Amino acid sequence: MSRQEEEFVTQITKQNEDFSQWYTDVIRKADLVDYAPVKGFMVIKPYGYALWENMQRALDDKLRATGHSNAYFPLFIPESLLQKEAEHVEGFAPEVAWVTAGGNEQLTERIAVRPTSEAIVCSMYSKWIRSYRDLPILYNQWCNVVRWEKSTRPFLRTSEFLWQEGHTAHASEEEAEEEALRILDIYKDFAENTLAIPVLTGQKSQKEKFAGALRTYTMEALMLDGKALQAGTSHNLGQHFAKVFDIQYLDKDGQLKYVWSTSWGVSTRLIGGIIMVHGDDRGLVLPPRVAPLQVVIVPIAQHKEGVLEKAAELQRNLSAKYRVKLDDRDTYSVGWKFNEWELKGVPVRLEIGPRDISSGQVVAVRRDTGEKISIAFEELEGRLSDLLEDIQLGIFNKALRFRDSNIRTARSMEEMASIMENQMSFVKAHWCESAECEAKVKEKTGATIRCIPFEQENGSGECMVCGGDAKRFVYFAKAY
């Protein structure tokens, strides 16, 4: 490796030296993102955006298959609408960007740039819903939202981010609850099978639930530094919004009734999750199902006769089935290219040089394990498919092993504090469900309740904080 090539890699801070700096180095060097002129805003560059587009397509398919339709609601929400639901406005007001002038004209009412769209969607639903025949309404939108954040990190917390937000209305409490849980299942399936990110699912505590929700369900992932990332939430909004926005329907029995509603979303924050669950000291490791490029072909000794031609032929043949790039730049060395595509997390690199051509094969290198495999030309198209699936499964299982070996148990505040200081991870602990005990843990250890899992295999016990009766255990962690 030349000095220049060496530098290219060593410019990335090692994960165990400074994880936060590693993250920042990787997102910039891999060309996913850049900082915008307004503090807290980011530009998503083509490589990062292509990743998001693949994620969108995969999740959008799952949402359509379960009967959801896409729509588009306006960016601007009048302050009076946002204020209708008291908890909701209290939760979001500190983060709202306010529009006060249009052209040269001062507005008579301030307008919020949407931090989330419950208020505007519900104001429309109250117009659209008349009868039980209009229910359920299952709409989703892909859009940008703005939350004025003090402390930001690209993808993880930015003042503007991209997401999908679903908003549904139902005739009964049971249907709304089913929907909220169905979406959580879809999210879990998407996280685990598409993004290869294992998640814990469960309910949020009252303190951590969405502003205005009856119940919030969540999926939580463990990053390689032991911190948790809230990766997606689904809210049963009860009748809170229906009542303040007057969303009523005439039921079969001739009675006017309020609907039950849900909302749910995942965002570009998941890209941060992919980076921090799969990445290593050489950069990104991307899940094949969403990687912008699944295969990169690097010709060896590309000036030699026949090499570029064969490489181009491979690229053409594979392109029908895979996302493939041929890196035929003559201004960069082979070593530089290896490093760059590893940094960018491309799952499979194909090396092809004069010797490979004469022996009728190509060398495939896995990004996740570094393993090298010789594959005959005629078998390549088929074998690649297995290889990509193997990588997809391999990185999921690796992440799962890491996650499972990083769930600790705390029986006292001291144990919790010690874990948070020395070996950050998920921590299982019994909790009496009082807000006071929850607040004490946060104050003393920085950890918050990530979720109350549905399955309570351990039965009841004593609250880790006060020693009182605890019916359930919960997962604590420090969170992004």
Add this chain to the structure above:
Amino acid sequence: MSRQEEEFVTQITKQNEDFSQWYTDVIRKADLVDYAPVKGFMVIKPYGYALWENMQRALDDKLRATGHSNAYFPLFIPESLLQKEAEHVEGFAPEVAWVTAGGNEQLTERIAVRPTSEAIVCSMYSKWIRSYRDLPILYNQWCNVVRWEKSTRPFLRTSEFLWQEGHTAHASEEEAEEEALRILDIYKDFAENTLAIPVLTGQKSQKEKFAGALRTYTMEALMLDGKALQAGTSHNLGQHFAKVFDIQYLDKDGQLKYVWSTSWGVSTRLIGGIIMVHGDDRGLVLPPRVAPLQVVIVPIAQHKEGVLEKAAELQRNLSAKYRVKLDDRDTYSVGWKFNEWELKGVPVRLEIGPRDISSGQVVAVRRDTGEKISIAFEELEGRLSDLLEDIQLGIFNKALRFRDSNIRTARSMEEMASIMENQMSFVKAHWCESAECEAKVKEKTGATIRCIPFEQENGSGECMVCGGDAKRFVYFAKAY
């Protein structure tokens, strides 16, 4: 037809009675859109949004195939950035929505909600572009923009709209010019072959060009009321933005040079174009290539044995290849359903009843011509494909004939005024290229120069206004 069914259709104003009211009736009754709580903003409902998604996909494919990548730039632009290019800010300032507060904090600098993204994109390009090796940059983004409009109409002019905006940077003037024209070709191909909307293409006058551009190219379509719709524009920005945003690159010859840039966009306004080019007194007529539903199956006497089963079988078989819906609602009559799907512009309706089943066929009805065609079950899948292509071509040719028979010629201001009053259309006229004559036409007739066509078959002549030498003829029209 029952009274109720009759009403359903007659609630749409006739085109020749009040075209503007017809438009409003159709977009509401077809459930494309609704008005939002903030004046001038709209909600795009699922049927309208599905149309937009199909349009996006078709255009996005064409842009990718010509080497463009998608990215995402922030919604918020600091006022100081927007002010860098003098013409640009002058053009957009009256339409900007200004953010002045974030949470409870008053901002020290006002922030524009993007009316277009040249300023923010160029500020990033000045960071990213260093060497000739970085060029060209060919980025596009799909996003929302806000322009505070006084007078709005859904799709045609709204304070927020969805669009794509391309932003490219090149090493030479020739390359930038080529790109601007290549995009115009792509737009024309998209309008004509995907949306079945014939367009005139050419250059904008200095007065009508984009604020900050060197040259603006445009495609212009004729609506059924004789007014023109600017359907897409492509700008050669010269070095205007490069100089104020300091976008320089080190060329092969060792010299620092400013780049040449372009920008270009089409928006949800094109949906308005589809409606006003193809629609009729029964509602929408949608081009098969982008119609949310290409085929609707309406069972006749659906309570009779075997009818729903056969209809569902057809739906399943056709769904792999077409966008198909089976309308098996038992709360609506067959006549109601016919009217509703005609109103919604579905290209082909399949009717299937007991008699059809026993004779092994289905009746296909074309939305554009009303023609009924019996098709045997076993031929259906293949024949539908031809039928949809035939409709696509048929509505394009119909629109083309209408457009071509509505290009008139004016040799004097009186002729122009008379046309604009009695038979609105495109008007070919010679023009001396002075801004004064251009302004006089607008003042006296309401018509503006839509484009200066590339092909000047008529040669030079006398300016319609002042009688002076005119090297070129142009197309005038009243415009949306």
